[in-house]
Amino acid sequence: MNDDSLARLLVRKDRELRLLLAIDEVRDSADDDADPRPMLSALLKLLLENFEASFGGLALLAETSDDIEYISALNIDNDRAIEICQLALTLDQPTEIAQPALPHLIGMRLTMRHLPLGSMFLGRDTPFDADALLLLRIAARQIDSAILQAHTILKLLQRTRELDLIYRIDHLRDTIRSEREMLHAFASVLIEEYTADIGFVLTPQTDAIASAVVRDDLPPLIPALRAETAHIRFPQIIPMQPGLVAKDANRTPLNLLAAPFIVDGERLGAVIVGRVMPFTVSDHRLLFAMTSQIDSAVVHLRLLERVARLENELAANRNFRLE
Numbered sequence: 001m002n003d004d005s006l007a008r009l010l011v012r013k014d015r016e017l018r019l020l021l022a023i024d025e026v027r028d029s030a031d032d033d034a035d036p037r038p039m040l041s042a043l044l045k046l047l048l049e050n051f052e053a054s055f056g057g058l059a060l061l062a063e064t065s066d067d068i069e070y071i072s073a074l075n076i077d078n079d080r081a082i083e084i085c086q087l088a089l090t091l092d093q094p095t096e097i098a099q100p101a102l103p104h105l106i107g108m109r110l111t112m113r114h115l116p117l118g119s120m121f122l123g124r125d126t127p128f129d130a131d132a133l134l135l136l137r138i139a140a141r142q143i144d145s146a147i148l149q150a151h152t153i154l155k156l157l158q159r160t161r162e163l164d165l166i167y168r169i170d171h172l173r174d175t176i177r178s179e180r181e182m183l184h185a186f187a188s189v190l191i192e193e194y195t196a197d198i199g200f201v202l203t204p205q206t207d208a209i210a211s212a213v214v215r216d217d218l219p220p221l222i223p224a225l226r227a228e229t230a231h232i233r234f235p236q237i238i239p240m241q242p243g244l245v246a247k248d249a250n251r252t253p254l255n256l257l258a259a260p261f262i263v264d265g266e267r268l269g270a271v272i273v274g275r276v277m278p279f280t281v282s283d284h285r286l287l288f289a290m291t292s293q294i295d296s297a298v299v300h301l302r303l304l305e306r307v308a309r310l311e312n313e314l315a316a317n318r319n320f321r322l323e
Helices: 003-029 037-050 078-088 130-175 179-194 219-229 281-322
Strands: 055-061 068-074 104-112 115-124 198-202 209-211 236-238 255-263 266-275
Touching: 003 037, 003 130, 037 055, 037 068, 037 115, 037 130, 055 078, 055 130, 068 078, 068 130, 068 281, 078 104, 078 115, 104 130, 115 130, 130 179, 130 281, 179 198, 179 266, 179 281, 198 219, 219 236, 219 255, 219 266, 255 281, 266 281
Parallel strands: none
Antiparallel strands: 055 068, 055 115, 104 115, 198 209, 198 266, 236 255, 255 266
């Protein structure tokens, strides 16, 4: 090996070491009980800087499926970033990805013990050479531990979020004695938890909803929403509704997440929440937990009402006999 080759090798090894140390620093700076998404964004920014890339994406898979749980994207639209990350999931090593109207892209799947954890991609105006591909492969081995850490923390945060909401709904059950009032309060919790524009429960009456906000554009859409949610069996995205938009200057259409509203085995309607920001897999799981809890709360309330009616009937019968 001549002096020039040795010098290039030393430069490459120094670059690899610096990048690995920087990745470790970002990963170790994240608190064990803090939201890991800023860490993922910092990792992506670090990669863009080291590879002189102009845009990129880093995706985290859901725990039990190949759905993307979270996407960190820089200088590229989220939907496009998700599309490219899904392509990168098929690549077990850094590989060029051809995309119309985009410059040079490389991406790859992130794994731990052969289990897919997520994927990433980088894009820039100039081609990636062999050294860049090798460096990204080395970096991926370090990033996968950060992705695993993010998975664990997000799972813990999700469980904590669900438990907090279960407690809040239990509190509604213990303090509210009207079913309609409870459903309105539940709708308020929906809006607050999802930072949503709308949150409501379609109730059995033909044109009735229990909503935390008053909107003139909701009542005309009830028949269409009933049709869209009539046969859903679990939380899922339903089609956007014409005219159902955010109350902002852009009048952005609202994404809609719906779940069946079932009480004591009887299907009564649906729970619907709407916002501009897309819903994640965690949002689906959370709505399932919330609807399950409001089901038991309504059953509890109806039982109390039934007991109260029986007590009143017994009291009336006693009074009648005394007379």
